[in-house]
Amino acid sequence: MEEKHEQMLKYANGPSLEEVNATVDVPKNAGFWRTLFAFSGPGALVAVGYMDPGNWITSIEGGSRFEYTLLSFILLSSLIAMLLQYMAAKLGIVTRMDLAQATRHHTGKKLGITLWVTTELAIMATDIAEIIGSAVALELLFHIPLLLGVIITVFDVMLLLLLQKLGFRKVEAIVVTLIAVILIVFAYEVLLSNPNWASVVKGYVPQTKVVTNGSMLTVALGIVGATVMPHNLYLHSAISQTRKIDYTNEEEVARAVRFAGIDSNIQLAGAFVINSLLLILGASMFFGHGDSLGRFVDLYNALSNDKIVGAIASPVLSVLFAIALLASGQNSTITGTLTGEVVMEGFLHLKMPLWLRRVVTRGLAVTPVIICVILYGGKESAVESLLLYSQVFLSIALPISMIPLTIYTSDKKLMGRFVNSKWVSVLSWVITIVLTLLNIRLVYETLATLF
Template sequence: MKEEKKLMAYANGPSLEEINNTVEVPKNASFARTLMAYSGPGALVAVGYMDPGNWITSIAGGAEYKYALLSVILLSSLIAMLLQSMAAKLGIVTGRDLAQATREHTSKKTGVVLWVITELAIMATDIAEVIGGAVALQLLFGIPLLVGVLITTFDVLLLLLLTKLGFRKIEAIVAVLISIIFFVFAYEVALATPNIGEVLQGFIPDPQITSDKSMLFLALGIVGATVMPHNLYLHSSIAQARKLDRRDEKEVAKAIRFTTWDSNIQLTVAFIVNCLLLVLGGALFYGTSSDLGKFVDLFEALKNPDIVGKIASPVLSILFAIALLASGQNSTITGTLSGQIVMEGFIHLKMPLWMRRVVTRLLAIVPVIICVILYGGSETAVEDLLLYTQVFLSIALPISIIPLTIYTSDKKLMGKFANPTWVKIIAWIVAVALTLLNLFLIYGTLVGLE
């Protein structure tokens, strides 16, 4: 029975067949040149760690507790590095993504259930992208929210164009958009002139985090929202884009090594961006009475001298909106690829990329449009949707982390590349802790715990 499942998975074809095993890597090249050849997948993965959904949490954390939660961002980033390296290793060693590997070890009915849950999580991510893009268009150009939501449906054309240009072009464009986000917030933090000593002290865990209920819940929100389940499926697939002979253990080891380097470098960039967001919140808004729970609040605050002092400028607000738009476009690319991976992996259903994009986007804009119509274009009501999309992400997280830990620790499946004992122990601690944490976040979201 097990062999039959394996044959069925292989008959279904490799993950993301159009990009699988297409990118050449140099032989016997220098470290730097080899790293450049493997660089790219990490950028697509890093997008999920600096999406619009994380922005409000990080800035609000700084505004309320200054730099005390930087240690939480550091911990979250280290967890992300571990899980993403495991996901990439699974794809490189087995030639199967996490969805395919999970489907091999489950029944058809279970595969469908897992697919539905994961699709809802991807749709939730897409809703955040729609909201971020629509709000950015309104802030930049005064476009009504409903019109902005409809405009975001046309970014399918952008993705189709990028697909025809080749996967390396997609990786490059995502890296450029990440750079825009990075430099925007680095510039704004530089203008805010935070106290460097206080910032560095923020990376030391503060005992108050465990004793202050409100602070603890915000810290849990940062950790819980950091690891995105669709990123694990995505990384296990796009790590296979580089040409590789899996019969050569040295070549496999090399691919794992450089893919991990790529992932960790890009996740370090994401870590810095999230730190910049929190530092920006702490430097500009700590001690003020400003409500920073929404993108519009932040946009208005950055140009209000009564809140941020002499550095207040419409330019800062515009740069913030541009970074928000860049983040939304990045999510367009990664969300579509993730959706294709889980659909092919869990239920063995293939469809043209344009159709996949249209279906995903239409599913995402429907709740946003309903919300806009019901509340008369209120940005506050629309952005409140972001809070509830986190529930779907929380539900989907355990069904990705637990199988990932099981499969990468299985010596029959991974051979000499199975997780060593210390990694296995840490991975299980992380898997159990994040599962419990996300159950708590679901409860807190639904009952309004603060």
Template sequence: MASEDKKSKREHIIHFEDTPSKSLDEVNGSVEVPHNAGFWKTLAAYTGPGILVAVGYMDPGNWITSIAGGASFKYSLLSVILISSLIAMLLQAMAARLGIVTGRDLAQMTRDHTNKAMGGFLWVITELAIMATDIAEIIGSAIALKLLFNMPLIVGIIITTADVLILLLLMRLGFRKIEAVVATLVLVILLVFAYEVILAQPNVPELLKGYLPHADIVTNKSMLYLSLGIVGATVMPHDLFLGSSISQTRKIDRTKHEEVKKAIKFSTIDSNLQLTMAFIVNSLLLILGAALFFGTSSSVGRFVDLFNALSNSQIVGAIASPMLSMLFAVALLASGQSSTITGTLAGQIIMEGFIHLKMPLWAQRLLTRLMSVTPVLIFAIYY
């Protein structure tokens, strides 16, 4: 009898569902929105999910690629960032529309039209994709901690797993708290790079010309490879799963056409505004690379190289200072931590959606986190 009770308890803790519950059930429909308010008050209520999506488009994995693009080809690849951002806006608007209209996220909808084996396969490859991007975010955060506090990389990597506890706490306080924390971190990134670009004094006419596409991007192999890197770092597939889920955090009545229509409208505006900010940040990164490091691309191959270069007057000129280096490290930490929070949420969404696996929130998020942290720890220990 006791063994049966233990078995049923285990099944209750970790089990597969025949029919999955709502996407991110604990926060689904948890944010009230006004029904008869004006434009700006309604927009404020819907603003938030877009910023969580946007951080994936300006994570540490983007930094080296964008700065290297500027250091190698000056402002020529700004057009690639522009086109990538426009594509991202379209895809994210479609993902949000899917979630709002159907009440299902992209993983759940895909699983509805596939069998169990295919669902498992899709979960594996999507999880691997999340891990690939998450690894860059973990490494970025760990390096930032080392640069700021001279903390060993292994210790920094372990500390980054604490964002699981932060996420659990914020979830208990409400989804708007997560949005506020991530928005603050993104604002730090934006202000740091805007300040550094202003100091760098880029050539504005040449900069604006860089947003016009040209044939060299395709005909020049080196430029093409970097362009593909920028596209790959900018368009983040797991953000589509995230966007389709967190668009459902706003409480609406799907039986009322006008409410659904309004939700789509304001969610799309929110998404486009936040992705415009991501576009600005990525542009600032490339502009910084062009203005400070053009002709010295070997100086921007690693985060540590960039940190050191910003305080080296022989590389960046008279504006070089330890403060610029420290601001860079602060922005790197903000980027890494905001991205890992959203990456953990995306991991939960695809796990529940593709394989219908349910477990306690702490276990689910810890498992998702460890899947990304473990390979980084192994690499740090042995290499």
């Protein structure tokens, strides 16, 4: 198997994320907690994608419009994410190729390019959420015009170049710190909002009305698209390879797969908590106040408006909200630019200077946002509508990455002893089929609304 994987790696034009591949040491013969600490980090970078500004707008809107009903979709999405991310990490560790490289290897150049275009569009949709979130936060905190804020986000990509010079563990530490800021802010605001906890628990129980109600289904699928991120499957399969592993020792590979799964599940559980807090905040503070409260600016203003949120209203809550929004946007910038590098090199075998690759990736995403801002005169409502539709697109793009991931991790010849068990393969196919059918309905209803 080792010889086969070496040949595949040569075909892939080198290791994934070569500048950080196998740069983090892990202890040998250490205890559980020390080993877990050494392997912890990639899961945090992946979890960032599950709590980016796109999640905010969909989760808070879901709460403000349908109260606690869509908590069941956050739970379902998180469980699906845990399964898929474990499979992605396992693929990267065992084959020493990321999902983009493996897909290109098995499909060839023409189909590989087509899949790259689709995946790049999904990354652009993700970047749109990050750009809008950061630009709105800059406007709220520093009164920077929206168009200028969008342009400033182009230079965020250089932040990652500086961070990587400090070492990949430093990047992971900064990401975890920003996640902690977001968690603390929303836990505090939710506690102040005094939600109906009995209704919260009930909200995690799936209800059939979600599928039969077109408006509710659209927001629900937006939550799925914002939570289960297709680009994260490519990212995780790449950054799971940042640890130094002796591939001649199969037991060491097995240890790496095990701890990568534990790290991923812990971090995604944290993302589940944050997404739940966002929806609960939307429901407890804004349910019954109209659909318009699903916008960042409206939420910022409402948090200091005692006519809406009552006695707890305070400018401090608004500022904390904007700070958390900026932290989320910056976190997502780091992971989004890394993913752009992974898919470009994996699908196209294209090498270019690191700074240029990241500027190109961000430039592709920032263009539609700038056009939207110019056309609508910097109106936040129009720009944030673009964000919501971008998250629905992510839900549509998800099966395109799920299908090859399931195929490859279920291939005994490719994965050896690490092949998916039968129940994992069956469950993965069921998830893919169900999401595809739901997304076909979403496309139909969206087109019916437009025309």
